[in-house]
Amino acid sequence: AQSVTQPDIHITVSEGASLELRCNYSYGATPYLFWYVQSPGQGLQLLLKYFSGDTLVQGIKGFEAEFKRSQSSFNLRKPSVHWSDAAEYFCAVPSDSNYQLIWGAGTKLIIKP
Amino acid sequence: SQTIHQWPATLVQPVGSPLSLECTVEGTSNPNLYWYRQAAGRGLQLLFYSVGIGQISSEVPQNLSASRPQDRQFILSSKKLLLSDSGFYLCAWSATGLLSGYTFGSGTRLTVV
Numbered sequence: 674a675q676s677v678t679q680p681d682i683h684i685t686v687s688e689g690a691s692l693e694l695r696c697n698y699s700y701g702a703t704p705y706l707f708w709y710v711q712s713p714g715q716g717l718q719l720l721l722k723y724f725s726g727d728t729l730v731q732g733i734k735g736f737e738a739e740f741k742r743s744q745s746s747f748n749l750r751k752p753s754v755h756w757s758d759a760a761e762y763f764c765a766v767p768s769d770s771n772y773q774l775i776w777g778a779g780t781k782l783i784i785k786p
Numbered sequence: 787s788q789t790i791h792q793w794p795a796t797l798v799q800p801v802g803s804p805l806s807l808e809c810t811v812e813g814t815s816n817p818n819l820y821w822y823r824q825a826a827g828r829g830l831q832l833l834f835y836s837v838g839i840g841q842i843s844s845e846v847p848q849n850l851s852a853s854r855p856q857d858r859q860f861i862l863s864s865k866k867l868l869l870s871d872s873g874f875y876l877c878a879w880s881a882t883g884l885l886s887g888y889t890f891g892s893g894t895r896l897t898v899v
Binding site: 705707709714715716717718719722724763765767771772773774776777778779 | 792818830832
């Protein structure tokens with residue numbers, strides 16, 4: 674069955690520093706992969722998605738993610754974080770039935786001034 | 787363009803009272819619809835999803851129920867709220883096949899007192 678692992682519950686980075694959030698998946702075929710962001714008290718917003726083709730995907734707010742089939746990973750990156758990036762980030766893949774997304778547990782990003 | 791509306795934004799209800807949360811989608815037809823809950827410090831828990839009018843799939847046995855009386859309307863209900871029903875409730879929609887992922891509503895913060 675499909676599954677998603679986000680091994681880091683919290684990550685703290687300094688403002689202006691680079692960021693990488695990890696996501697590992699288990700999926701039978703070439704996966705669709707998604708990253709979402711949730712600011713406190715808000716709904717989730719789609720950052721980027723991967724379906725096929727170029728393994729480096731650009732998203733909104735300066736984020737990118739790289740699909741690595743050999744590592745079953747889809748890590749989210751940003752070269753320089755801003756205080757407004759403080760939020761929780763979720764990785765997701767479709768379920769077997771393709772009716773729903775399977776979610777990672779989320780990684781809370783804390784920005785140090 | 788498609789939009790999703792969820793209300794109310796916040797709700798404080800006494801234990802034993804009924805609940806009705808409503809979600810509507812505009813600008814698309816035959817969407818897949820979802821209700822999720824986030825308890826404090828927890829990830830996303832899928833409660834119900836629907837692939838068509840009157841079709842409801844329940845993921846977790848509990849004190850809640852869902853209905854889809856119209857194509858773009860999804861309602862989450864309870865006859866008698868429990869303290870454990872407190873949380874952040876999110877409605878989402880997707881197109882068939884999940885190629886665009888989910889679009890989430892802005893959420894309802896429910897506090898049962």
